[in-house]
Amino acid sequence: MSDQRQKVALITGASSGIGYAASIEFAKRGYKVFAAARRLEPMEPLKEYGVIPFKLDVSDLDSVKNAKKFIIDQTGDKYLDILYNNAGQSCTFAALDVSDEYFKQCFEVNVYGPMRLVRELGPLVINAKGAIGFTGSVSGIVPFPLSCTYSATKAAIHQYAATLRIEMLGFDVKVLNFITGGVKTDIEDKRSLPSTSIYNIPEMEYTLRERQQMAARNNPMPAAEYARRVVNDFEGARLGGTLNYYRGKMATFLGTVLWWCPRFFLEYILLRKFKMDVVFAALKVKYAKQKLD
Template sequence: MSERQKVALVTGASSGIGYATAIEFAKRGYKVFAGARRLEPMQKLKDDYGIYIFKLDVSDLDSVKEARKLIESETGGDYLDFLYNNAGQSCTFPATDVTDEQMKQCFEVNVFGGIRTTRELIPLIINAKGVVGFTGSVSGIIPFPFSCIYSSSKAAIHQYAATLRLEMKPFGVKVINIVTGGVKTNIEDKRDLPETSLYNVPGITEAFNARRQMAARNHPMPAEVYARKVVSDFENAKLGGALNYYRGRMSTFLGHVLNFVPRFIVEYALVRKFQLAGIFAYLKQKYSKDKIH
């Protein structure tokens, strides 16, 4: 009896990390399903690599349920060897400016989407003794300015992955979290600060742009290189191993720096890095005299 072809699902596969990882899985001989909210950007995945593309909105329970039915129908079985929860959304705003809609949307995709997709597909993964993976981020560890919501969403998924890893031990399912540093993608948040922002002071445009373009300005790792490492991490996870894998530029350093450098020094470095010293001084002086209305 011939060995069945192994099956992988990548969410958020319309660009960047998800797109490149779907290709890498396909190159290694897996049957790949690539899901995203838009089909058009994924057409080349189908045409050039034979990847099955389909609409998937991880924030929609019905859409996720349909994904399971699709995999079962197209594979003729009830197995899923690799689930890569990669769908994500940026949210670069100060804590004082982010709206309810923006914070809910970020958590719906970055946190609840991965949780929902995992829950609905876990029977297939258990049957395969497979691997569940998540795109984490150094932002879930380092307090980068203007990313309270995004950073907290990634910190949440880090802890979810850690706990899921423990809960899945009786079923032979492995769980990995890819703590991601700088990778060349188009996830940059292009929205501007609202006019009413407390941070709309001299110098903020340069500082805010430096933060939004942090990855692009710091020699990010090509998505294809990242994808090769991540697919190998999935394959190696079947043999046992770590929870966290540090991939992308500066990921290992940033993922551990708070273990050996005092927090106040890290905060000082971040203020310098993102050109915030003058802005913070201006705000401190201004609001030592003025009331906020």
């Protein structure tokens, strides 16, 4: 790869939080940065850093194909050094409550979107002998209550990244998976408990609120600091090197705990932290003399 060619980066989910901060960090380091999201207006200030914002819906194949064409047209070449799959969709619902619409939307953005981008833009990354990154989550390894759908999407993308890494080795393309802890972003799911929920009791209000605001309540890492570390990881990545990078508040701790903590003890801790034990006691009383439909 010629030293004269300006490196090119594409960051999805760049309208706020991690993607927004990463776009600035890559731009400061001399990359030609394409910042992509469904909403253009929040990305307008990125232009001050030389970033090129454009509209992209990762759940739409035509939009992804248009993104590839746009990058080629803007650069005049077929290189992409960094493909950072960061766009994410939260989903804080119990398994018995989440609708088809909600879990399909979550998988479309968190799993199928990155898969589309890798398939369609992968050849450009291969041309550059570049790197592909994914924003994973500690929710993909820790069974947080009310996180069945979101956790499933992150566990899926973790394994996708692990397998993609093997498939890309022959092309000299690096693959990085960022198992992300608390970061100051606006990904919080603010949707309320469905009125028809089996958990629709007063005791559940605390659990839902605590789960939705878990990251915000635990002194999350600033997005700019997270982005600085992630860009360092991209630039320091090597073939056969690290796959999973633990970044964000509590990420390393939680990843380490899972190595030695028995599952029954982990479940006990989670039940107490989110007061699910209180919820279950109330549910047993409520449904003691009736059958569920």
